[in-house]
Structures are given as C-alpha cells and as structure tokens.
Amino acid sequence: MTTATKKSRKAEKPGGVTGIITNTYKATMGFGEKVSVATLNAPYMILEAAGLDEEKTAGVKNFNAKVVGSVYSGTDWMATRSANVAMAPLRIVGRGISKLTSGKAEGKTPKKKAKKAAPKKVAKKPAAKKAAPKKAKRPVGVKKAPARKKAPPRVAARGPTKLAA
Numbered sequence: 001m002t003t004a005t006k007k008s009r010k011a012e013k014p015g016g017v018t019g020i021i022t023n024t025y026k027a028t029m030g031f032g033e034k035v036s037v038a039t040l041n042a043p044y045m046i047l048e049a050a051g052l053d054e055e056k057t058a059g060v061k062n063f064n065a066k067v068v069g070s071v072y073s074g075t076d077w078m079a080t081r082s083a084n085v086a087m088a089p090l091r092i093v094g095r096g097i098s099k100l101t102s103g104k105a106e107g108k109t110p111k112k113k114a115k116k117a118a119p120k121k122v123a124k125k126p127a128a129k130k131a132a133p134k135k136a137k138r139p140v141g142v143k144k145a146p147a148r149k150k151a152p153p154r155v156a157a158r159g160p161t162k163l164a165a
Helices: 016-050 054-101
Strands: none
Touching (some): 016 054
C-alpha cells in the first residue's frame, strides 16, 4: 500500500480574503465532524464506563466515524465546488489589487529592469532667457463670460435753439 504524500502547510492553508474564508470553513467543518462522532459514540462511552469491554464497542464506533465522515465529506465536496464558483470574482479582484499595490501576484515577482549607464556629464551652456508664458487655453465646452454692457456716453445738455424770424 502506498502512502499519500503530505501537503505543505502553505498548500493546506491559502492566504488572503479567500484563504480566511476557506480556513474558517474547514476548521468549522472539522469541529462539527468531531462533535457529531462524539455525540453518536456517547452511549457507547457510557457503557464502557459502566464496565463493558472496549473491544465490543470499537466496531460500532468505527462505523459511526465512517458514516459521519462520508456525510461530511459529501457536504464538503458540494460546498467546496460552490464556494470556488462564488469566490472566483474575489480571487480575480484580489490578484488585481495585489498587482497594483505590491507588484506581486500569487508568488510571481516582476522582472527587474536593467540599470542604464549614467550619461557623461557635459558642461552646461548658460541658460537662454525664458520667453513670456503663453496664455492658457480655455477648456473645451466652457463659455466665455458675457462682456459688460457699457453705459451710453453722457452728453452735455444744450439749450433750445433760436429760430430766425
């Protein structure tokens, strides 16, 4: 019989938001399975405490553990498949955020750019006089304010003209 290779800790426990959700789910399911097995085996533990031989109850306890294990593994299989579908968008967003913030996404590191040789320093020429700054253009779609209306020119009043007789 071959033995299964044991996964590393990092392979078992993914990180990030989805990892927190997955780890919490697995811990809760494991705890629930242990409680269920203990609940089913409680009567047999009482009988053992009363004096019944442990060998006689071992078969029933193993059967209970297999039944509960198969129920939980089926539930886990369905929940894992559903969660993978539901958490796919979170993983995509998480990768995008990690690329933007740190430049790393799931173990991939960005390639370092080769340093260019610094150009040789040359004596600078005296700076030319700067031209007057150009007027800033108006942004597109912004109307110019209407011009102020000018008051009509003031004319000195004349007296009435005399008519020749």
